[in-house]
Amino acid sequence: MASENLMASAVRLGASVDALAALAAFVRLETEDLPADPVVRELLSRIAEELGADIGTTGAPAEAAPVVGLARTFLRQAAELIENPGRSGGWEQVDVPLLQSIGRLSMAISGAIMTAERLLPDLGAQLGRADSTFLDIGTGTGWLAIAMAQTHPDLTVTGIDIFSPSLDLARANVREAGLDGRVELLLQDATQLPAGPGYDAIWLPLPFLPGVIIEPVIAAAARALRPGGWLLPGTFIGPPDRLSQLLNDLRIVRSGGHPWRPDEIAGMLTGAGFAGAQEIPRSWAAPVQLWAGQRR
Ligand SMILES: C[S@@+](CC[C@H](N)C(=O)[O-])C[C@H]1O[C@@H](n2cnc3c(N)ncnc32)[C@H](O)[C@@H]1O
Numbered sequence: 001m002a003s004e005n006l007m008a009s010a011v012r013l014g015a016s017v018d019a020l021a022a023l024a025a026f027v028r029l030e031t032e033d034l035p036a037d038p039v040v041r042e043l044l045s046r047i048a049e050e051l052g053a054d055i056g057t058t059g060a061p062a063e064a065a066p067v068v069g070l071a072r073t074f075l076r077q078a079a080e081l082i083e084n085p086g087r088s089g090g091w092e093q094v095d096v097p098l099l100q101s102i103g104r105l106s107m108a109i110s111g112a113i114m115t116a117e118r119l120l121p122d123l124g125a126q127l128g129r130a131d132s133t134f135l136d137i138g139t140g141t142g143w144l145a146i147a148m149a150q151t152h153p154d155l156t157v158t159g160i161d162i163f164s165p166s167l168d169l170a171r172a173n174v175r176e177a178g179l180d181g182r183v184e185l186l187l188q189d190a191t192q193l194p195a196g197p198g199y200d201a202i203w204l205p206l207p208f209l210p211g212v213i214i215e216p217v218i219a220a221a222a223r224a225l226r227p228g229g230w231l232l233p234g235t236f237i238g239p240p241d242r243l244s245q246l247l248n249d250l251r252i253v254r255s256g257g258h259p260w261r262p263d264e265i266a267g268m269l270t271g272a273g274f275a276g277a278q279e280i281p282r283s284w285a286a287p288v289q290l291w292a293g294q295r296r
Contacts, residue, residue, distance in 0.1 A: 017075070022047045024071030031064040062107075066286060069104030076101065077251065089256040091208050094165055103143030103173070108286030109203065109234060110147035116232065116280045116292055123230045123292065126200040130154045135202040135224065137190045137209075137217070142170030142183065144203065149182045158199075160188035190217045198226035204233040206265070207251070211258030218272045225295040231274060233265055237282070237289040262289070269293035 139159025
């Protein structure tokens with residue numbers, strides 16, 4: 001690419017970066033009690049309108065958090081990519097705002113799981129039972145565990161992780177959310193899950209687990225579920241164009257995971273003996289793709 005074209009591309013793409021930041025800033029001003037220069041507020045409002053952003057769907061703080069989390073996550077990860085362009089994948093990061101932001105973004109997964117509950121009545125019934133249990137693998141800062149407990153009043157959640165700094169943040173987040181009694185956090189490797197707790201459902205975050213451990217983790221999860229319980233693997237998804245798919249694969253690889261193709265995930269579930277392995281049709285906006293398989 002000639003240097004003129006390179007700069008032209010950079011200028012064009014820079015507008016998208018600014019637009020994402022402006023959208024998140026607008027959502028924060030609309031949902032948090034923050035002071036704002038009136039001229040800046042007016043410009044942010046006009047930019048949001050130009051973007052077609054419907055504040056009606058993001059106006060509630062609970063719905064705004066994942067949107068701001070996404071913007072913070074993408075922009076921080078983008079800056080880190082420039083600083084460390086060649087680093088290999090992994091998740092041992094101590095950038096606390098990034099850890100919290102990706103946690104906030106992952107709260108949106110609970111909405112995808114609730115859609116799956118409507119499509120799979122067995123799953124809905126199990127997570128609605130009075131003594132139901134949910135395992136959050138790779139709980140990180142605990143925000144998905146918190147969102148599951150908040151959206152399912154009778155659910156007890158166990159969050160496991162191998163990264164102590166994140167678990168320390170998760171403990172503080174759970175305490176602040178008033179969920180100490182319903183969210184348990186454990187230093188535990190997903191490959192070493194004990195058999196038999198009899199969970200009703202297990203969330204498996206594919207982007208953060210190396211490809212070579214996925215089959216052993218699926219086998220361990222099968223032993224930890226109760227018969228009839230559900231394994232819910234999920235991964236990142238972006239817009240369908242080729243560039244967005246490559247950028248999504250890059251995000252997954254730098255997060256420590258493997259960019260699985262949809263049929264490979266369903267095939268691994270079936271191969272591990274799960275019944276009804278399927279991709280849940282995505283009717284939510286959050287950038288997560290979800291599968292489900294039921295333990296026989
Ligand atoms: C980025 S977090 C996911 C976000 C999380 N849902 C939240 O609310 O913060 C993914 C986590 O998976 C953890 N992880 C990676 N390999 C793991 C393994 N083998 N067992 C358990 N957790 C693992 C990482 O340490 C990381 O904290």
